[in-house]
Amino acid sequence: MKKTEAVVIGFGKGGKTLAGALAAAGKKVVMVERSDKMYGGTCINVACLPTKSLVHSAMLSAAMGGSFEEKARRYQMAIEQKNRMTQMLRGKNYHKLADHPNITVLTGEGSFLDAHHVAVALQDGGKEELEADQIFINTGARPFVPPIPGLKESRYVYLSETMLDLERLPERLIIIGGGYIGMEFASMYANFGSQVTVVQDGAAFLPREDEEVAAAVLESLEKRGIQVLRRVQVESVTDGDGHAEVSLSTSDGERTLSAEAVLVATGRRPNVAGLHLEAAGVELTERGAVKTDEHLRTTAPNIWAMGDVAGGLQFTYISLDDYRIVKSQLLGDGSRTTANRGAVPYSVFLDPPFSRVGLSEKEARAQGYAVKIAKLPVAAIPKAQVLQKPVGLLKAVIDADTNRILGAHLFCEESYEVINILKLAMDAGLPYTVLRDNIYTHPTMSEALNDLFNAIQE
Structure with missing residues (x-):
């Protein structure tokens, strides 16, 4: 068993920044990350930065115009550029921690044995047990996949993370879910040259937003050829020859759409699977997030949670501010809390x-x-x-x-x-x-x- 002062589970923004701060203060830290493809966290690997790289490339491509095949070649180049950027950032994030004398990076899945002990099933097949005074959970969130018949089995269905690796531009794209992630992908793929249809079960478009502004957004999307279908239920997904068939139930009856790719963008859930939080006395909220107080301390007094897994707003900069709150307690005056971080844009x-x-x-x-x-x-x-x-x-x-x-x-x-x-x-x-x-x-x-x-x- 390896004894250390702090264990961070999850290489996200809050976790990796806190690990660096604790190490700089002289503490011995072990960083546990499930996958060697996720060093640096969700943002740089499968979310914020790769998507914004593609958003930028898509706008450049839209300005250039051309045939669909020309657009498809530019799309493939954009994916390759995104991959190079992500690989570079992943390596920099890994070495920033792994090269520090006070930090050990373990690649494997961590789970609690009790409030002070964590077992790590290493990616190479080995096992490690850690004992620590303080433990920090920063495991992020994962896409939610609704129980629609055929959805998980289809070869043409993607999540927001796997869609980023699709090398062939789909001529037709169906997006299930009219939330922020879905609309961002809709705008991006429309700029690349795909024919995009968004289906959502709700009647209101962007229901959390001001109605006037939401109407302006919808009008702009529709003028660009993006079709947004509301009050629609997805009944099933079946595979055809080179495409998926999506069966819909609408107020006007049954309808079937075909597309070379289907993106599931129906929200994300806190990623707590496999952590065995109950063994550490860490409780969850009704929505499945780790329960924390305004200092991000869990129901176990030596364990904190940061970022998406703590159930707050799912933004990288919130995870960073969570780090500031935890650091304020451990290395500062304790004045920062979730209650005084101000307006969140x-x-x-x-x-x-x-x-x-x-x-x-x-x-x-x-x-x-x-x-x-x-x-x-x-x-x-x-x-x-x-x-x-x-x-x-x-x-x-x-x-x-x-x-x-x-x-x-x-x-x-x-x-x-x-x-x-x-x-x-x-x-x-x-x-x-x-x-x-x-x-x-x-x-x-x-x-x-x-x-x-x-x-x-x-």
């Missing part, structure tokens, strides 16, 4: 991208705020005209009593950058007038904040 990398922070108008009114609304069509922004992307809508929600910004929705080019300005202003408690009267460089998308907050509807 997010972006969906459509074309153009959609970004949001804070409350929608509906949510703000439901919470009893008297609100003022600011709206600006993207066509009125000079930089959007320069970029030849005059599509979208900006909308902000303001507390009428304090003039503080309660939320913002940006459906426009470069929204993923501008949203961070709004997050900073909200966390600082600044009135909207500060952004309205600020001096911005020109031409930029951020200068649209001048006009947006000058368009207050009292």
Whole structure:
């Protein structure tokens, strides 16, 4: 049995950053990662960075046009470029930890024996047992696959992770699920040249978002040829010759769609399978996440959970902030918590991208705020005209009593950058007038904040 001071299970953003910080503080750390294809975590291997690499390549390809075969060749080149980038980042992340004298990296599946002991079934067939004072769970989330007949058996069905390795551009793509991941893939593959159909069971498109902005997003997608079918149930999937047949139940009756690829994008669940958390006294929430307090401590006092497995917002930067919260307890003054991290922005990398922070108008009114609304069509922004992307809508929600910004929705080019300005202003408690009267460089998308907050509807 190997004794160490800390064990981190999962090479995600929070875990790997914490491992480095603990090692730098002189502690002996063991990092346990299930697969040698996942060094560095979900983000760099099968999520954020590879998808954004493909999103960028898809937009370049769309601008070039050409026949489907020309687009297919560019798509294959984009996959190869993505693979080179991912391999490089994976290696850098591995060596950043493995080369540190205080860190040991074990490749294998970890599971709890009790609150202080972890068994590791090594990838090479061996076994290792670890004893540690402190243990950190950072195992992320996994795709949820609904129990649809034929779905798991089909040769043409992919998850968001396996879709990234598809080397042949599908002429037709069906996406099951109209959430953020599904819509991002829909936009990306439409730019590459696929005919994309999205099917969702709900009636509302992007139901968590402001209705006006969601309508603008849907209109933009449909103008680009992406078909979004709502109030649809997927009954079964069967394989044909070179394609899948997807049987649907709609309000108008039965319908069958064919496609060379089917993407399942029906959400992700905390990845706790095989951890044997019950042996350590670690409890789960009703939704299957590891139960934690505001300091991310689990029901076992020497065990913490970070990132997607802890059931919070599934973003890499939340996992990073979880690291800050845990580090604050172990190496700092303990002041950081999940309750004081402020407004959390997010972006969906459509074309153009959609970004949001804070409350929608509906949510703000439901919470009893008297609100003022600011709206600006993207066509009125000079930089959007320069970029030849005059599509979208900006909308902000303001507390009428304090003039503080309660939320913002940006459906426009470069929204993923501008949203961070709004997050900073909200966390600082600044009135909207500060952004309205600020001096911005020109031409930029951020200068649209001048006009947006000058368009207050009292």
